[in-house]
Every structure is written in structure tokens, then in C-alpha cells.
Amino acid sequence: MYFCINLYKDMTRSEENYIKTIFHLGNKGTEAVATNAIAELMETKPSSVTDMVKKLSEKDLVNYKRYQGVSLTELGTKTALGIIRKHRLWEVFLVDKLDFSWDEVHEVAEQLEHIKSDKLIDKLDALLNYPKFDPHGDPIPDKNGAFKHGDRKLLSELPVESKGICVGVKDSSTAFLKFLDKNKIALGDEITILEKEEFDSSFYIKIGNRREHISNQIASNLYIKIS
Amino acid sequence: MYFCINLYKDMTRSEENYIKTIFHLGNKGTEAVATNAIAELMETKPSSVTDMVKKLSEKDLVNYKRYQGVSLTELGTKTALGIIRKHRLWEVFLVDKLDFSWDEVHEVAEQLEHIKSDKLIDKLDALLNYPKFDPHGDPIPDKNGAFKHGDRKLLSELPVESKGICVGVKDSSTAFLKFLDKNKIALGDEITILEKEEFDSSFYIKIGNRREHISNQIASNLYIKIS
DNA sequence: AATTAAATTTAGGTTCGTCTAAAAATTAAT
């Protein structure tokens, strides 16, 4: 007698996108997410979200009680992690093998993440040498859905004189990534906080050998790992 | 004043599959294809085909007159070649970079061929070193849709004592490809026709240093390029 | 040429994922 431990294999693209969104909005699916929040992020209408959420609930992918928001079930969480794993592996592929820049990968990875083939993903993982992080510093879940960041923190939350390595971005919009490129701030760079400007909450930092002045908006979107 | 020379970028997966099928069935889209033939190959119903064909006709991708079959317009042909290019490049990727065997690639390539990104395909082409043929020996159209086989012929159509290289398969079903693997017949092998058995139209061939006896069904699915 | 058979199309229906507009529940503000 077998129990089915497999994930849903026959999900539609749309269902997968909802699951992914609920995961991202609800602290990895653990917290209940509002219908409106989902609708806004997915650029759809709240009524559409309600419809879909009911369907996902039927399939035991989400927990749902009317007017109380949605969270992921265990099955839903695993499904989300599978999709995120695919998305991030494809991003690494695009940057490492096809010379895409880190601000170009998202769109294409959004398509590639829905390709269904376990073998494809395992082999891709091997080709890329089992990467642990995607081009934006976000961790790649392993086959079982396990992953963790090191103990990274936002630059904006660190005290003066902190020193560490830039390991990720919180905002991975094209605009922000291009800004970082222009200002020669990249993952792997060593950063020291020299001074905090109380007036506008901006920061003076040392990056490599340069001294830079960055706004709070920038500082609160850069992840640093203390060394 | 510009004329639009671009291909349809906003086609659905289903539309793309119909276009591809019409291309394959109708001698590269040039000859009219029957509704029933399309339905059978796509495992759908003739009435569904009629519906879709009308839609494609609206978009000027096919020529269609009721009861008279369908053929591709120039736009439709270019679209088909774009999809086939993608399909075959992905097949090469799967075999060359991810160690898939040639009988495993079709299914996955069927999904990957619908990914929309010109840059992705150009870069993939470069990564693979601009291959001219896919793993089954089928030619890969270039960016402009141009391609040709060399002057390959089916083994079954060659006279005794012909000598050449095995360059492709006509039937690329899993069953046939696995049969070839089992019998150690691969693309690139040198083949000489030793004798033709009139009784059952089978062939005695020399392949590498071995002597093999192959049925007509095998012979009429192997492409040979005379050297 | 008339009849039968086969292929194709029409008509009407279904599911999926979306929408708008209106109703209901929850939350915030007086």
C-alpha cells in the first residue's frame, strides 16, 4: 500500500503562479495573505483571486476560510519551493551560460519555471554545479525544498563600522539592478559602513577602495553578510 | 513609414502547435492539409481543428477555404520555422549539455519551443556553437528560416554497393531510436549496402566493421548521405 | 447519375481563467 508523496504534477501555469505569489507574500506561505494583496501583485482582480483560491483549496494546496486570507498547506509549500527552485536555477543558467545580465533574467525565468521535467532540472542543477544562490543572492532550494540564507542583514540595519560582503538584493527590479551596475556595486564586494547620516538616514560606505554615499533606499535593499 | 516584418509574437501555445503541425503535414506548409489529418496528429477532434483554422486564417497565418484544406501563408511559414528552430536547438542543448539521450528530448523540447525570448534563442544558438542539425539529423533553420539537408536519401532507396554516412532518421519515435541504440547504429556511422534481399526487401549492410541484416522498415527510416 | 461513404463544418455545450457589478462581511472612524 502506497501513500502519495508526490507533488502536484498537473498544475496549470496560472495555479503555479498563484502558489508562488502566496509563498512570497505570506512569509514563505506560513502567514495568511489578503486577497487584495495577491490581486495587486498579480495584476488581476480580487474576484479572480477568490475563484482561484477556492480551487487551490479543493486541491489541498492552500488553507482558506472566507474573509480570512490564504496560507499554503504543506503540499502547497513544497510545490512553491519546487517552482522557486526552477526559477532560480534557470536564472543562474541565463547569467552563467548565456551571458544575460542580472536585470534581464526575471522575465524569461518566469516562463522557464513552468517547464515540467524533473530530469531537466536535475541535469541543469548539475550543469551549473549545484549553485546555492541565484544571481540576486536569493537561495536556491534543493530537491527536497531545503534552503537557507547565511545570516545576512540589510545594510540599513547595521551599525557604523560594520564590515561584510554584499551577498544579495531585496529589490530585484531592473531599475535598482541597473543602478547598482552603474555605481559598480556587485555581489561579492566587501563593504564597510563608515558613517551614518542621521538627517536623511543615508550611509557613507567603503566599497572595495572607494568611498560612496548611498541613500537609505539603497541601503535598505542591499543584503550584507558580516565577516 | 514602416511595414511590419515581424512575426506574430503573441501567439498562444495552441496556435503555435497547429502551425507547426500544418508545416509538417503539408510539405513545409506548401501543400493543403486535410482537417482530419491535423486532428489525428494532434489527438484532437476535426471540429476543433476547423475552429482553430478559422482563427489562424483571420490572423493571416494560413490559407483556408471551407472543405479545401489548409496551407501556410508566408507569415505562417516563417512562424513555423521559428518554432522548429527553437525546438531543434533545445534538443541539441538537452543532448549536448544535459546528457539526455536522443529518444528523451522530444517531450521536453515540445514545452521549451514555446518560450518567448529572441535573445534566449540567439544566445543558446551561440552556446551550442551554431549547430546545423538536431540530434536526429534534422536541419535547424537559421534566424531567417533558411535551412537545407545535404542530399541525403533513405537507405531503402539506394542501390547495392552504395556507401555513405548515416546522417538522420525519418521516424524519431522512442521505439525506433532505442532499437538503433540497442543495435549500435548511430548518426555518423559509415554504412555500405552489401546485398538486397528481394524476398522481404531487407538489406545486408556493413556498418563500421560489422555485418548487419536490417528489415525494410529500418532501412526506410534511415537517411544516408553518399560519400 | 444516383446512392453511399467519408470528410468537413456548424450548432450548441463545457471548463478554465478571467472580468464587472452588486452584495456581504470585516475593519476603521466618528
Next chain:
DNA sequence: ATTAATTTTTAGACGAACCTAAATTTAATT
């Protein structure tokens, strides 16, 4: 604690892509 504002859900509709069953056209056979 009412009322007002917001969020969420229901009800009903629509396009895409499919289906079945019936009608129509073309092709094949007598």
C-alpha cells in the same frame, strides 16, 4: 456603538480551446 469605508465574496458573463451530435459538402461506388 453606529456609521462609513474597505475588503472580500457572489452572481453572471465572456473568450479561448476544446467537446458531441447533427448537418452539409465532397468523394467514391455502384
